[in-house]
Amino acid sequence: MSGKAVLILLLTAVFLPAGAGAAESLDTIIIDEGYDKQTRIAVVPFQKGPEFAGEAEMADIVAFDLSRSGQFAPLERDNMLSLPGRPEQVLFRDWRVLGMEYVVIGNLQTQSSGDTRVRFWLFDVVNGRQMLAGEVTGTRAQWRDMAHEIADDLFEAITGIRGAFATKILYVLSQNAGSPAARYSLEMADSDGERSRTLVSSDQPIMSPSWAPDGRRVAYVTWQNDRQIIVVLDLTTGQRETYSRFSGINGSPVFSPDGRSLVMVLSRDGNPEIYVMNLADRSLRRLTRHYAIDTEPSFSPDGRYVIFTSDRVGAPQIYRIELATNELERLTWEGGYNARARLLPDGRHLVYVHRRNGRDYIAWHDLERDDVRVLTGTSLGQDESPSLAPNGTMLMYATLDRGRGILAVVSIDGRVKYRLPSSSGDVREPAWSPYLDFRML
Amino acid sequence: MAVEAAGRDATGRGSTRQRNDNNAMDTGQLERFMTKQWLRTFLVLLVGSVVLAGCAGTGTQRQPTEPSEEPVETPDTTTAPVAPPAQTPEVDENRNPYIPGTTRLMDRVFYFGFDQSVLSPDDLATLEMHATFLRNNPDRSIVIEGHADERGTREYNLALGERRADSIRSFLVSAGVSPRQMEIVSYGEERPEDPGHDESAWSRNRRAVLIYR
Known part of the structure; x- marks a missing residue:
């Protein structure tokens, strides 16, 4: 892989004066690597010249990406018997002795342009063969982007599932809540919580961030x-445009899969209802007509349906409306509080907030088998805002930890969990980006 | 001046806003105050509770109680003017209305039960006073903010906050205030009065607030 296109974020217009600098990055604390059999892999420190001495070890970033997926157990560097940097230096028996299934090597070079070129190789130790050879290029500022792209390629080569490490997250940071100095900001960080930056900062609350499918625009409330x-x-121009300011609620904006419309909640007719706005001409189509609360809409991945929360039976449950026919179907029947659903990329599974014994957890729901499982059952039960990685293998959500809002991640089978607390304040409402075909700077 | 708002919410704690506004009277005190002052003065003139409600802005549902002889905690009621003299200001420097004839601001924060948007009967007298003020001052307008506690999803709480604000608006409309004088906005759980995560915080966060413009 060569260097990706670069998207320069022009966000100067939304930065605020004094005191509103970039927030600190989120920390990552792995709680539970629940897989019995994790793939044993060695990511050997990449060979490099002294000019890279000040940079983070790229192999560590790669290894940490893989380990966060829960499916890999990277070998500690101290246990490695050799540190090959080129294919001909790889001795399979060194890695067989250590019980490794895969080994990754790489090396770094400075090109005449000043960019860094990273070449990397993946070997199948068991069968003694090379599985993948690749390269990425970029500037020092794109160091972590390059590492995440390598991790994506390795993950896909081994698991067959496209990696989602080189993605971004949006989240809301709240500081001094409940005081006149309350401050809210929309933050963007790498999917591992690093390199956070403030996109919008305000004394007014910010909520419901969501990505356009091209990753170049962001909607929020x-x-x-x-x-x-x-x-x-618009992340490419820094321009902010108000699309809805009706009387009452203007909430829950979520892009359609083609990026041309937003589904949203408006109460301009006296009650919260679901609407679809065509972004080109701002025309509205009303989808629901009910005196109940209808809210939290999102599209199915194929764009044929909108799923939403309604309390029309007296308690919130998840419904699905088919856009072509307006046919309505109730999807959740288990429990008295099911809300804020999102469909997995396969369109056949849901994740949502599920209340059990008065506590809110994130549940996974197989629609065909009508099988409901709580994914965050070991938490304190204050979980909300599930957002899926674009490959559907992990989801990020918001929860409370000792009274503080933090982000957490759980694998879609519930076995792997990690947390992303912030030292800057309460964080919430994570939104995982789609796959990005560019790097953001 | 006492600032507690006993009976206002389940915790017995007054809101920050109430404290800031130096808004002393809870509805029980208010009722006693109204009863004592207005009944004592106008008892002969008043025929029934409806007239009383109309004049004094007490709850229309309530029968005035007999003039109370028990000591009233409200300070200096005996020296309060029988009828507000012309120079008594109607509003403070932030243009928030005073309780007629006093220098106490009308209560502007109203609390709700869990998952509820029904007004507390204790709040009706205060809301009647706001209605009277808005009817008498048709150039003034208010924003009614609705808020929710943190339990439940954020978007759902937005709707719940709006229902609370709407309950207040409906009451004021039924009390004769023009809908053009009112706008409602819900902040859901996004602007807690108390950032805590317990019942005491939640009970203070389930509220609607009148903001005079």
Whole structure:
């Protein structure tokens, strides 16, 4: 793989004066690597010249990506018997002795342009063969991007599933809540919580961030002059445009899979209802007509359906409406509180907030077998806002840890968990980006 | 001046806003105050509770109790003017209305039960006063903010907050306030009054707030 296109974020317009600098990155604390049999892999430190001495060890970033998936157990560097940097230096018996199934090597070179070129190889130790040879290039500022792209390639070569490490997350940071100095910001970070930066900062609450499918635009909700508004931020131009400022609720914006419309909640007709707005001409199509609360809509991956939460039976449950026919179907029947659902990329599984014994957990629901499983059952039960990685293998959600809002990740089978606390304040409402075909700078 | 708002919410704690506003009277005190002042003065003139409600802005559902002889905690009621003199200001520097004839601001925060948007009967007298003020001052307008506690999903709480604000609006409309004088906005759980994560915080966060413009 060569260097990806670079998207320069022009966000100067939304940065705030004094005191609103970039927040600190999120930390990662792995709680539970629940797999009995993890793939044993050695990611050998990449061979490099002294000019790279000040940079983070790329192999460590790669290994940490793989280990966070829960499916890999990377070998400690101290246990390695040799440190090959080129294919001909790999001695399979060194790795067989250590019980490794795979070994990854790489080396770094400075090109005449000043960019760094990283070449890497993946070997199947058991069968003694090379599985993958690749390269990425980039600047020092793209160091972590390159490492995540390598991890994506390795993950796909071994598991057959496209990697989602070189993705971003959005989240809301709240500081000094409940005081006149309350501050809210929309943050963006790498999927591992590193390199966070502030996109929007305000004394008004910010909520419901969501990505356009191209990863170049972001929709969110805030308030202006006592009105709730839906804003679309163009990451490439830094331009913010208000798309909805009706009387009442203007909430829950989620892009359609083609990026041309937003599904949203408006209460302009007196009650929260689901609407689809065509972004080109801002025309609205109303999908629901019910005196109940209808909210939290999102599209199915094929764009044929909108799923949403409604309390029309007296308690919130998940429904699905087919856009072509307006046919309505109730999807959840287990429990008295099911809300804020998102469909997996396969369109056949849901994740949502599920209340059990008065506590809120994230549940996974197989729609064909009508099988419901709680994924976050070991938590304290204050979980919300599930957001799926684009490959559907992991989901990020918001929870409380000792009274503080933090982000957490759980694998879609519930076996792997890690947390991303912030030292800067309460964090919440994570939104995992789609696959990105560019790097953001 | 006492600032506690006993009976206001389950925790017996007054809100920050109430404290800031130096808004002393809870509805029980208010009722006693109204009863004592207005009944004592106008008892002969008043025929029934409806007239009383209309004049004094007490709850229309309530029968005035007999003039109370028990000591009333409200300070200095005996020296309060019988009828507000012309120079008594109607509003404070932030244009928030005073309880007529006093220098106490009308309560502007109203609390709700868990998952509820029904007004507490204790709040109706205060809301009647706001209605009277808005009817008498048709150039003034309010924003009614609705808020929720953190339990439940954020978007759902947005809807719940709106229902609370809407309950207040409906009451004021039924009390004769023009809908054009009111706008509602829900902040859901996004602007807690108390950032805590326990019942005491939650009970303070389930609220609607009148903001005078």
